[in-house]
Amino acid sequence: MKNLLYKKIILSLMLLSLLLVAFFSVNRKFFIKEYSFQSFRFIDFTLPSVEGTNVTMSTITASKPSVLFFWAKYCPVCKPDLNFLTALKHNPNFADIALISVATGEALPDMITFVARLEEKANFPILVDADRSVAMQYDVYKVPETFLIDNQGVIFKKFIGSVSEQREAFLRELSSVRMQPRQ
Structure with missing residues (x-):
């Protein structure tokens, strides 16, 4: 009798x-919230x-509007985002x-192997923050997160979640980048 009760509880x-995993997998946008x-x-x-x-970073972004993309190899939506950003550069x-x-x-050797296996090669630098120290400076606690930076070095927008799934808003914000030279 006790054994049957345990089986019912475990089942x-x-x-x-299983229901929670299915719900959160289908409703990823549930996690994308507006915030100030x-x-x-x-x-x-x-x-x-x-x-x-x-x-x-400053040598790459000097006097240019920039996109700073934080991701991880275990993230299921990060690979499509890498492809989206690669296409954006074209x-x-x-x-x-x-x-x-x-x-x-991730450790640098692991990321070198992972990037070498990507079908679509990125046309921008892929940096490795193994100890997450840079991610913590930017308050990145989950991936992907993407920052838009204007010509003056000001981060004016943060996207939480996949930018390829938020394509319209991302491209609209990216197009609105201020074009004044950095001071």
């Missing part, structure tokens, strides 16, 4: 877990790239945009 918990965002000046950093060099309307991607929480 009920498994069914509940206050602009701030970008925080400069230097990280190793999968190309084998150390890259400083669009003549956005050719002058600086793109920087930061893979978080």
